[in-house]
Structure formats: C-alpha cells, structure tokens
Amino acid sequence: MKCPQCGHLEHRVLETRVHREEEIRRRRECLSCNVRFSTVETLLVHYPHVIKKDGRREPYSKEKLRRGIQIACKKRPVAVGQIENLVNRISRWVQGSPDKELAAHKIGQAVVKELKNLDDVAYVRFASVYKSFKDVNEFMQTLEADEPRPLPLPEAEQ
DSSP, X not given: OOOTTTOOSOEEEEEEEEETTTEEEEEEEETTXXXXXXXXXXXXXXXXXXXXXTSOEEEOOHHHXXXXXXXXXXXXXXXXXXXXXXXXXXXXXXXXXXXXXXXXXXXXHHHHHHHHHHOHHHHHHHHHHHTTOSSHHHHHHHHHHHSOOOOXXXXXXX
C-alpha cells in the first residue's frame, strides 16, 4: 500500500473497524511523512450464477436483489436496516449453496417467504412480479390460497 502523499510503502495501522459484514476499514499512518489515511478492504465473495426463466445465466447480483426488494417496499413502513438484513440473509443462503448455478425461481421463493414475514404489501408487490401472473384471477387465487378464509358473517334476522 503506497502513501497517497509521498508514495512510501511502509505504514502502520492505527485502528481497524469492521464496517458492515464484508468490509474492514483501517486508519493508517505513513512512516515517512506521518500523513494519516484510511483504507477499505472488502472480501471477494464468489456467488453461483443465476439461471433465468429464459435459460440465460448471469452472475448473482446482490445489488439487483436489493433494488427489487426496495421497489417492493417503497412507501411501506420497512426500515432500510430490515431490507439490508433481508438482502444479507438471502445472499448468505445463495453463497452457501453447494451448486455453481441456482435457478432464479428458488431465489425468488426465498425472497417471497422472507417478505411475507416482513410486510404483506411488499410481499404482494414482489410476488406479482416474481410469479408472472397471466391475469387477475390467477393472482387472486394465489392470494386466497395464502390467506386464511374469513369467518362467514351471521345472517341478519328478519
């Protein structure tokens, strides 16, 4: 690591902090000119490829997953930290998969399951895109299958 001021290669680490799960921040001091600077180290993680519905294969993207979940949670009472935790849980699950390729629908199922526990509206939004419903009836059947039936209303006395 070169000093950004003088280019000297020797420095000492003053402080180390873990920032997020995959990032380490270090405060360093150059032994030549005494300038202090910060560095960020990230872990290189290898995720499996995702097999899309049309057969294409593309690298897993944590950002793409985060964007989809953020869109589903837009204008909902879901904190940014909750979305980050969900994205990290799904990403750890994907990374832990023994397969080198993972079907997109499996990832979608995991997201739908997690979103259902987090927020009902976000779950419906994400599911409506992920499941590619052909019409409103199919959409309603899926929702009704997931929800318990309401109790019948008592008949009015005449």
